Amino acid sequence: MTTQQKRFLLPENEIPTQWYNIVTDMKNKPLPMLHPGTKQAMKVEELYPLFAEELAKQELNTTDRFIDIPEEVREKYKFYRATPLVRAYGLEKALDTPAHIYFKNESVSPVGSHKLNSALAQAYYCKQQGVTNITTETGAGQWGTAMSYAAKAFGLELAVYMVKVSYEQKPYRRSVMQTFGSQVIASPSMSTKAGRKILTDHPTYQGSLGTAISEAIELAMQTPNCKYVLGSVLNHVTLHQTIIGLEAEKQMAMAGEYPDIIIGCFGGGSNFGGISFPFLRHKLIDNKDIRIIAAEPASCPKLTRGVFEYDFGDEAGYTPLLPMFTLGHDFAPAHIHAGGLRYHGAGSIVSQLKRDGLMEAVDIQQLDSFKAGILFAQTEGIVPAPESCHAIAATMIEAEKAKLEGKQKTILFNLSGHGLIDMAAYDAYLADDLSNYELSDEVIRRNVDKLENNLPTT
C-alpha cells in the first residue's frame, strides 16, 4: 500500500489566465486555409458568416503568442478546473515498468470530457456578439454534450446533428444533450440539402462526422443570427484546449518531473494539441528533447497512412479547403466504438508539425484499445472513454519499450474523458463481440486519388 502522492492539484488562483497559440512559435507556419472558389487564402472577414468574429480572428491569429481567457469563461472553467494530474502508480505496477506514468484527468468535467474547454469559450464569444442560435455536429456525443452544457450556460439555443449510428447506439448520449435542453437530430437527416442528397443516394447510410458537419453548416447559414461551432480540427478549438497542457506543465513541476513522452488520442487533434502544444513550445524554442505521439485508430489512420493535401473538412464540401493529412473527405471509416476518432483529416497545425518531424503518430487496433482501457479501469479506477483508450494503449507500448531498454522514462498522457456513457462498447468487448478492422492500401489509395484539388502543398 503506497502513501506516495498520487494527485497533483493546482489551486484555483493558479489556473492559467491565457491560452497558448503555438503557431507563433512554429518555424514553418501551417499553410493557409483556402477559399474553395478562388483558391486564395481565406480572409478573416470571409469566416464571419460562419463563425463568431472573435473565433474567426483566433483561427487566423499568427502573432499573439498568448491570448487572454475571458473572465466569464474562466469563471465557468473554475467549476471543474484545474483538473487533477495523476501519477498512475497502479498502472505502472501492473505493467512492471520503470517508466513513470502520469495522466491529466479531463474526465472530471461535468460532461465527462475535455470538450467543455472549447465549448464554453465558443459559446461565450457567440453570446458576446449577440448570436442567439448555434448549430454543431457530434460523433460519439462528447462534443455535443459539452456544447449543450455550454449553450445552456450562456443562454443560446443549440441544434446538434448527431451521426446516426451513434444516435441509435448511444441513446444515453442523446438523452444527456436533451436533458441540457438541446435539439438533437440524427444525421443524415431530411432537414438539409446535404442530408437529403446522401439519404437519396444511400437510403441506409449510417452517417459520418463529415456529413453531420455539412448539415450543421447548412442549417447555420440558413438560420438568422446563427453561427456554427466545431469541436476539433480548427486552430481556435485547439487553442482553447491548451489550458490542459498549461496546467499540466505546472503540475508536472509540482511532481518534480518533466515528461520525456507526451501522448494523446487523435481524432481531429483538439485534446492531442491541448495536452502537447504547451510542452512542444519548449522543443520549438529551447530544443527540449521530448517526443509527442498521436494515437489514432487503425481504422482511420490519417496521420500514419493518409496523404498531405488540401481537402474539405466536411463531406459535402461546404468548408474552406484545409491543408491536412487526410484519407479523403468522403472516407467512410469503420464503425469502431471510439466515434470521436472517426474523422478523415488532421488539423492544419498538427499536419504541419507532422511534416516537420516534430511529432509522431501510431495506429492502435480496436481490441488493443479496449484491453488497455480495462487494465486502466482495474488499476486506476476510472473507466476511460473508448477514445482515451487509444492513448492508454500507446502509453503501454512506450512503457513496455522503457522496460526493454531498462530506462526510467516519464510519460504523460491525456485522459480525455470517461466512458460511463459508452458502456455498450465495453459490453461488446467483454462479450467478445468486437473485432479489429484491417484497412487495405488499395482502399486508402482509391479514396485519396479522388482528391481533385491538387493544390500546391510545398
Added chain:
Amino acid sequence: MTTQQKRFLLPENEIPTQWYNIVTDMKNKPLPMLHPGTKQAMKVEELYPLFAEELAKQELNTTDRFIDIPEEVREKYKFYRATPLVRAYGLEKALDTPAHIYFKNESVSPVGSHKLNSALAQAYYCKQQGVTNITTETGAGQWGTAMSYAAKAFGLELAVYMVKVSYEQKPYRRSVMQTFGSQVIASPSMSTKAGRKILTDHPTYQGSLGTAISEAIELAMQTPNCKYVLGSVLNHVTLHQTIIGLEAEKQMAMAGEYPDIIIGCFGGGSNFGGISFPFLRHKLIDNKDIRIIAAEPASCPKLTRGVFEYDFGDEAGYTPLLPMFTLGHDFAPAHIHAGGLRYHGAGSIVSQLKRDGLMEAVDIQQLDSFKAGILFAQTEGIVPAPESCHAIAATMIEAEKAKLEGKQKTILFNLSGHGLIDMAAYDAYLADDLSNYELSDEVIRRNVDKLENNLPTT
C-alpha cells in the same frame, strides 16, 4: 454574469482524519439489533461470521465519538476527496428565491456517487483481516459499482447480486461492475436457496433489494473466507459517510454561512446520515436550531407512512432484527427509476432520531423528482442521479417556502451522485413515459400487519 465564488474546495490536508459516531451524542440511543432466534441483543462476536470484525465493532460502538480513518483508506479517499461544496447560484436564480442553496457534490467520485466512501472502508477492513472474497447486493447499481472499484483496489474477489429489473434495464451499470472485474448475478437467481424459493413461488419476479441481500448473505455464509458487505442502513456504513458532512462543515465555514436546513435523499440512510449527522451533533449538543429533512420516494415511504417495529433487513429473514421505520421486509415497491431508494426500512439511528423529533421526512413523487433534476441539470450543469433528484425536489419546496415567507434561509443538500449511467430514466421522463405511483393505506397496512415479531419498541 457572476464572479462570486461558486465552489469551496478543501485542501488535501484538511480532509477529516476521523469519522463521527453520532450514537455517542444521542440522549435516547437506538434500540439494539436482536438475534432473531433468542430475541436478545446481538453480541459483537455474533456478527463476526457475517461481517469483518472491525466493521462489526463499529456497528455496535456506542462509546467512541470519533473513529480514526485508517491511513490506507484516507490515501484512497484522496483520489477524489475532498469533494466540492457548491453554491447553486443558477438554481437560486431560476427559483427566484431569497434562499442560499449549497450542495455537496459527491458525484465527482470515479464511480459517480458517495457510495465509495464506505466501500473503500469496508474493503479495507476485510482485506486487513485476511478475507479473500466478499458478496453484496445492488439495487440501482451505485453501491455495486463502488464496491467493485473498492474490491479491485484492495485485491478482493467480489460477487454482486443485482436486482433483476435493474440488471435488465441498466446494462451499463452491470458493464461498469464487470469492467472493474466483479461477478454480477441477476437476483433472484438459482444460485441460492432464497433465490430458488422465490423463483419457484413467483417465476416472473423482478427482484428487490431485500431478496438480493438474502442471496448475498447466503452466498457469503457458504463461501470459505468470505464476508458480506452492505451499502446502507447499518450504523457502520453511515459512520463512514459522515466524512461528507464533516467536510461540508468546514466548507460552509469557508463560505461564511451555516445551514438552516439540511436535506438528503433517503433509501437506507447512508448519504442522508453522511451529510446531516455532523451538523446534527450541534443540535444534540448545543441545541443549534437546524432542520434535517429526509426526502424519500412517495412509492416507498417508510419514514412518512411506515410503522416503527423490529423487522428483518432482508426478504428471506437472514439478518438480525432491526428496530426500524418499515413497510415490512417483503414490501415490493413500485419500479421507480430511483432504484437506490427502493428499500423497505430505515436504519436504526435514523429511526430513533425520527421518533425523537430530531429530523423530518418528506415524500416526493417521481415526476416531481425528474422535473427538479432537469431544472438542476440546466442551471447547475450536472445531471443528477434519480435518487439525488429527490433531495433537489425537497430543496425546491423549502426554497419556495423561504420565498413565500420572505426569509433568507441557507439550505444545504447532498448531491449523492450523477445520473450519467441512468439516462434511460431521463429518456422515459422526456418521452412522457413515466408516472407517479399512489400507494394506498390499505396496502401499507396489509404489509406491516404481517410483521410477526411484535417485540417491544418502547
